[in-house]
Amino acid sequence: xxxxxxxxxxxxxxxxxxxxxxxxxxxxxxxxxxxxxxxxxxxxxxxxxxxxxxxxxxxxxxxxxxxxxxxxxxxxxxxxxxxxxxxxxxxxxxxxxxxxxxxxxxxxxxxxxxxxxxxxxxxxxxxxxxxxxxxxxxxxxxxxxxxxxxxxxxxxxxxxxxxxxxxxxxxxxxxxxxxxxxxxxxxxxxxxxxxxxxxxxxxxxxxxxxxxxxxxxxxxxxxxxxxxxxxxxxxxxxxxxxxxxxxxxxxxxxxxxxxxxxxxxxxxxxxxxxxxxxx
Amino acid sequence: xxxxxxxxxxxxxxxxxxxxxxxxxxxxxxxxxxxxxxxxxxxxxxxxxxxxxxxxxxxxxxxxxxxxxxxxxxxxxxxxxxxxxxxxxxxxxxxxxxxxxxxxxxxxxxxxxxxxxxxxxxxxxxxxxxxxxxxxxxxxxxxxxxxxxxxxxxxxxxxxxxxxxxxxxxxxxxxxxxxxxxxxxxxxxxxxxxxxxxxxxxxxxxxxxxxxxxxxxxxxxxxxxxxxxxxxxxxxxxxxxxxxxxxxxxxxxxxxxxxxxxxxxxxxxxxxxxxxxxxxxxxxxxxxxxxxxxxxxxxxxxxxxxxxxxxxx
Numbered sequence: 177x178x179x180x181x182x183x184x185x186x187x188x189x190x191x192x193x194x195x196x197x198x199x200x201x202x203x204x205x206x207x208x209x210x211x212x213x214x215x216x217x218x219x220x221x222x223x224x225x226x227x228x229x230x231x232x233x234x235x236x237x238x239x240x241x242x243x244x245x246x247x248x249x250x251x252x253x254x255x256x257x258x259x260x261x262x263x264x265x266x267x268x269x270x271x272x273x274x275x276x277x278x279x280x281x282x283x284x285x286x287x288x289x290x291x292x293x294x295x296x297x298x299x300x301x302x303x304x305x306x307x308x309x310x311x312x313x314x315x316x317x318x319x320x321x322x323x324x325x326x327x328x329x330x331x332x333x334x335x336x337x338x339x340x341x342x343x344x345x346x347x348x349x350x351x352x353x354x355x356x357x358x359x360x361x362x363x364x365x366x367x368x369x370x371x372x373x374x375x376x377x378x379x380x381x382x383x384x385x386x387x388x389x390x391x392x393x394x395x396x397x398x399x400x401x402x403x404x405x406x407x408x409x410x411x412x413x414x415x416x417x418x419x420x421x422x423x424x425x426x427x428x429x430x431x432x433x434x435x436x437x438x439x440x441x442x443x444x445x446x447x448x449x450x451x452x453x454x455x
Numbered sequence: 456x457x458x459x460x461x462x463x464x465x466x467x468x469x470x471x472x473x474x475x476x477x478x479x480x481x482x483x484x485x486x487x488x489x490x491x492x493x494x495x496x497x498x499x500x501x502x503x504x505x506x507x508x509x510x511x512x513x514x515x516x517x518x519x520x521x522x523x524x525x526x527x528x529x530x531x532x533x534x535x536x537x538x539x540x541x542x543x544x545x546x547x548x549x550x551x552x553x554x555x556x557x558x559x560x561x562x563x564x565x566x567x568x569x570x571x572x573x574x575x576x577x578x579x580x581x582x583x584x585x586x587x588x589x590x591x592x593x594x595x596x597x598x599x600x601x602x603x604x605x606x607x608x609x610x611x612x613x614x615x616x617x618x619x620x621x622x623x624x625x626x627x628x629x630x631x632x633x634x635x636x637x638x639x640x641x642x643x644x645x646x647x648x649x650x651x652x653x654x655x656x657x658x659x660x661x662x663x664x665x666x667x668x669x670x671x672x673x674x675x676x677x678x679x680x681x682x683x684x685x686x687x688x689x690x691x692x693x694x695x696x697x698x699x700x701x702x703x704x705x706x707x708x709x710x711x712x713x714x715x716x717x718x719x720x721x722x723x724x725x726x727x728x729x730x731x732x733x734x735x736x737x738x739x740x741x742x743x744x745x746x747x748x749x750x751x752x753x754x755x756x757x758x759x760x761x762x763x764x765x766x767x768x
Contacts, residue, residue: 346551347561350613353509354565355531355538368555 185447192443195436202433206254213247217403221247225419239408239422240415248403249429255404256386256433259320263385266324268378271331276362276370278332279339286336293329301326305388309397316399319392323385331377338370372448376441383437390430405430456523458621458653459485459508459541464527465516466500466507475727477503479677480517482754485621490647490654492668492685494661494700496724500677501657502546505623508655509543510534522620539569542614546626548606552598558584558609559594565616583612586649587642604635611642615650623655628663640667661704665689673697676727676735679754683761694763695742734766742767 187193205212215221224242226234236245278289296304308322342348343366351361390406392398398407405426412422466478477500485491493501506512508519514527526537542565545551552561559580566576581591587608598606607627614622624643628636640663646652658664664671664685671688673681673696681694692698699720722739725731731738737747744767752764 346545346547347553349506349511350543350545350551350610351564353511353538353543354568355534356564356568365553365556369553 182447186443189443189446191439192446195439195443198432198436199440202253202429202436203257205250206257209251209254212250213244215247217247217251218243225415225422227419228421228425236425237419237421239412240419245408245422245425248408249405249426252403252405252408252426253429255316255402256389256406256430259316259323259389259404260382260386260437262320263323263327263388264378264381266321267327267381267385268331268374270324271328272335272367272374274328275332275335275337276339276367279336280343280358280362280366282340282343289332290336293332296326297329299326302388302391305392306395306397309392314397314399316402319389319399323388326388327381327384331374331381334377335370335374338373339366342366342369373445376445376448379437379441379444383434383441386430386434386437457484457520458487458489458522459483459655460520460523461504461508461517462520463517464504464507464514464519466503466512467515468512470728473728476677476730477512477727478507481674481677481679482517483672483679483682485653485655487620488647488651488653490656490667490669492664492671493655493657493674494659494664494671495674496700497659498724498727499674500727501659501674502625504674505543505625505655505657508541508623510537535569538565539617540620541623542617542619542621543623543625544607544610544614544627547630548603548610549598549630551610552606554598557595557597558589558601561598562594562609562613562616565613569617579616580612583615586615586646587612602635603631604639607631607639608642611639611646615646615652618650619652621653621655623657625657626659627656629658629660636663643667661701673700676725676730678735679764680736681761681763682754683759683763687759687761691759693757693759693761693768694765695740695768696736697763699741734764 220242221244222231222234222238222242224238224240226238228235228237230237234244234246236249239245274289274293278286304326305322308325309319312318312322348361348365351365356365389398389404390409393404393406394410394413396410398404398410408426409423409430412419416423461481461483464478464481465476468475468477481504483491493504495501503512507514510526517527518525519527521537521540524537526534529537552558562580562583563576566579571579580594584591584593589605589608589612593601598609601609627643628639631639643654644667647654654667656664656667668685670683671685672679673688673694675696681688681692681697688697689701692701703720720739725735725738731748733749734740734743734747734752737743740747746766750766752766754762754764757763757768
């Protein structure tokens, strides 16, 4: 019953509904990429630099080497979404862990955790990501970890704020008076109540992570074995004056996906914080 | 042996503004099967005292004896035995239940923590819900589906789960509508006669305390001013603060209300950061003299058979 209420509230936000539908399309594309385009997207299949519509076999044209852009976009959706999701998961796990401990225990634990968060915040994010990737090597895993490491601080702050407001509630005191362990109070009592705003933030971190990955790939530091959208933009950048569509098409894909993720984040915010929904 | 004995219990908080002595040397006894009403103004430390007994706030001094065992120095792992004997009911029926837990899960929590098996727990939860007058389908539902009075019943069921000897009721009816207050109070009284549980009933509502308590303790700025039987205190209050407190309570009968002596207190409760020296009541007491500003009174037997902490009664 509560589920349906939640869906109803989410669907009331039109933008969020549209965003969710488009994300779903991108996700389906990612899942069924090898069904639509069974061959390796990085294989040369036609003439180079065919403009979109020029050859009906390649509706989005081909790049400078004669690879099918549509195939690369569809396969790239998989890499891009996976990077976004996993990076957001890494950031959420670190952020929730640090924020929960800091907010629940307070005192010097809180001080140490928040100073650490500030330390991470003072380093420019993109430079930090690039540094980690350069040091650890350009593999998908390292890029995901690097993006997670720079994105956890807002989640930690949000979680900490929620824990601060929840930890002295009477239901937590009741658990304490029963002798429940701190770990159990944090995980099974406070966390479910603290999660809704954190979920919203995590969905926005997915969008941010996609942008980070695109930037890393654009600069040529992405995983060379993965055709993410950012890499497609990067590959096309030498031809931007003649065949600008090579950059523009994956760019538009990134833009739409990030926009949709933000819309979904807004919708989640409205649906999970019903008190604020009629602002 | 009394069920609960407090010996010179102290609770201090170090705040940015200085040290707050929220509970400043309280000694008290609670017998088996007794309801002790703890009354006082907001901020006098009565809730802190209740939480100190539950070890929810750090006890900085004194002894808290539960059936003769001092629990003040024990740490969490050693308190299991005491948790079975002493439970708490909280003030806010909206805040005391986890909004994302079903009622069944909330009520079962003390049992699960005590290591009960799943089927025994489920059976016990059914029984508990029946005792407090809730339908048995309540356990699959969430707290927001219940009214304030019903939620307080859920809290009572949770407190009863392990058959405690003593329940600390921290303003259990203050947040409820007057119409459901009586139901909850009657439930508490029924449970008492059924299971022989004792209550430490913390409240600022004198009419409720008059109804439910066998004995009454009056607290002011972290110390006890008067302790005695309910009738002793209501019929002939000795301490000037108790007199003022009772005089401030509204009376339904206007003729009696007009006839009674007015002893209205001047001013506010002094800041607990900076209590007056000597008797903490000297800044507001109509009987205050020089001695009160120097010497702190202690509880001693007085005329009505109760004990009071005042130099002049």
